[in-house]
Amino acid sequence: MIRFPLKSKPRKFKYVLTGCGSGPQERVDFLKKMVTSLIRHERIEGRADKMHETRAYAEQLINLAIQHGDRHEPTMKMADEWLLEKDLVHKLFKVLAPRYQQYATAFTSVHLLPAEYPGQGRFKAVLELKGNPYPDIIPRERETRYLLTNILLSAAGRDFYAEQNRLQELNTKSETVVKDSQEVNTSYENNVSEISIKDNVKVASSTDNFKESDQTSVSK
Amino acid sequence: MLARKVCELCSRHGRTLHSKRKDFYSSASKKLTNAEIRKRRSALFTEEKNRQIELIKRLNKVPVSYYGHPEQDGPHKMLMNSHVSTPYHCAMHIDEYLTKRSIVATVNGEPWDMHKPFPENAVTLEFHHMLDEDPSLPNQAFWNTGSFVLGSVIDKSFKDNVLVQLYDTPKTKVEDGCFMYDVFMDIPDWKPSQMELQCLSREGGRLWIHELEFEPLTVGEDVAMKMFEDNPYKIKSLNSMLNESESDKLTLYRMGDYVDVSTGPLISNTSQLSRFSVTAVHQIDCPTNGKLYRFQALALPRDLKMHWWAWDFVCRRAAKQSKKKYPYRSTPENFFPNSETDSDREKVKKMTGSDLKNM
Known part of the structure; x- marks a missing residue:
């Protein structure tokens, strides 16, 4: 049994010179x-x-x-x-x-x-x-995952992406809250976190400011 | 006349010096500056070390076998003196690069400081460095060293009118991103500017030039207490350390003239440090010791390089005050730095009040 992929047809050897004759x-x-x-x-x-x-x-x-x-x-x-x-x-x-x-x-x-x-x-x-006494053709790669710098960087990266995901979730939550408030003009009595509300207020005020400033600049 | 005056001055000066020297070892030294305290501890350290060396009347030989780089047929065999020779001496016999790169050794499979003398029984020796394939032991040693060095930086870099009393280091891993030191200082509500942090960092970053060795010394309880008698916070941590370990011996380390207690092995020399950055100082409420300053810092060994962008990224993470509760190195019980509930705060107030009275 041969344990590697084999070509279905034998390769043709051109210009094989081993002695007299060919074929x-x-x-x-x-x-x-x-x-x-x-x-x-x-x-x-x-x-x-x-x-x-x-x-x-x-x-x-x-x-x-x-x-x-x-x-x-x-x-x-x-x-x-x-x-x-x-x-x-x-x-x-x-x-x-x-x-x-x-x-x-x-x-x-x-x-x-x-x-x-x-x-x-x-x-x-x-x-x-395989199993010959010569040194390896492809040298074995050293494990570098556990070096001090690599541990530090991977842990920092993990923290960074966790923070990003958290912020994204907060944003999606706040968007849903804004939609709800526009549809039904009632006070917030649901279980909505305070942070998301505050964020909304800030965002709204800042956009208003931008609009005003734009208008003023146009009028000038 | 002039000669007589000079003589008088000299004698007076001599007298004052003499009286100071009397105070030098005594417990009556109350208003010493940080530098003087350091000097006194270092003197006590050398005294104790000399005493221990004098106890050795007869040198016993211990066979040491080392397998590893540079490779040869069979082990490197050496005949060293027990209680005198250290792994560092073996490295000197074998090759110079081993003395420079080795962070810690293992003797008979146990983690061992490079400058700690061999025990009496036969010894198998290994050296570990930062670029090992499994660098968990050198990493841990480096992190221990980081907090030790941070302590020395805090101790040295303040002016004489600020009394710095080091308490203890919270147990942190490399994954936590920084090592810490909790310190009592008599500056109320100090928030360090960026420049002040940089100055502290530079003090640590300059250490590699001096090539100071980390000398370990195991001492009895009484010597350690005498050494740290100026610092009530340290004595507390020493006591809890002794309670936990159930033996009356402590390992002290000296770097230059700075002496501190530390568990676990430290690295061999300060020349193996390269980058050092004190990233933040936070004020914390400790239930047993009142308000302390928690210094957070980060360091890199000489053998590992990092791009400045990546270093900045890691430093920004190390500056954050984490919500994780780190136990102290000396105490087994948990510690709550960010206790936000009212009941916890009340507890803290009560504890701090009683503590201050005791001091």
Whole structure:
């Protein structure tokens, strides 16, 4: 079982030069070479499309090794055929199969590199076996949420938005109160908070002042 | 003739000095200024420290193992002296940057001051700094230090005619946005101007230049009481602290010539402070101590930077008088600074009246 999205059709390899000849056989030869070097070095670099294609074959080989072990003749045949350097057959069954026994994810990972410049504009990629001894390609990010400044700022932000929401609610309340008062000209005897009434009065008076001042300016 | 006069003057001056020195340690010193009180406490502190050092007749070696930066095969192993060597000395042996950045240490898994001597048993040591992945311990130490430094700033920056009597610090977390100190001052209804607040802030912001160490010292009850005998408010808080802790020992800290009591670890050096801002002073009614001034302030460590806009935003929040009730560091019971009901006010009046009489 392969644990990453796979293309339905195999990619076509143009200009693969592994030896004499070309065609489907040449493609397989190239893939064998790449899989061998991946198992050997555990991290390789190359053109992105070829790395992606190699990945599936390497995963399938490890899968077989985990499923059937080293006492299964067809699996052994497959390993012998796909690993050009024969000491790697031991590595496959004795090192990699136990390493990936408990994995719930794919055994390999691909990281895209930036396009080479100046050049053809092709993207390169790094293909690696997981659990290799090299340092991480993408460094682990440090947790910065609990630094003193960040705690201060997040708490201040929370306070700020709580205050904003409170003010908004007050405004909506006061608007409803104004509408009510216009419709029914009665004194406030309902359970309306004092603050909202005061606010209304202030707002009304200030608008009146503005109107008056406007008129005066026009008359002048 | 002239020589005789000079001699007379000198002798007189000497006599006065001598008589002053007699008063220096005595309890009869009533009208001392804040600076003189500070000096007296510091002298008592050194005296007590020397006495404790003289009690050690024989140096016992204690093996210390430190796992951490700079990495090597196995732990850094050191052979230090118990009751004399401190985590700071270990840091000096390992690397210079550890001495500069370390805020607190943990010894055998317990939080430990950088300048506090090791115990007798074998020790595993760790250092913590502000940029740790889990900085909860250094954050707490820094916040404790903030209120301690605020106390020193208040104590130092007023003129001699103003008697400043520090009471206690309310327990605040980093999330609350500021640390506080409650102080009694004989200025009625003081509302500080922006300039006065700035002056106070500058006093704290200048501390990093002096590179003062925070020296801890565990002392008995009698020594602590003798040290703070000029300050009835402090003695109250010390008493409640002793009642709560159920042991007759207190940890005092000294920074420069300022001595104060504090729970929990403090940071290593004032060079680890950078920004300091006294944001507001509010007047509060304390049920047990009458009207006090609550100073609110905010500080940042040297390792953490902040944009001025964000700093301003945080400072504006720290200036507000919060409606939350903070318990005092020394007392377990709750404290009501904003008691608005009439019954509470009456209670406060009664309490303040009785308190003033007692003093």
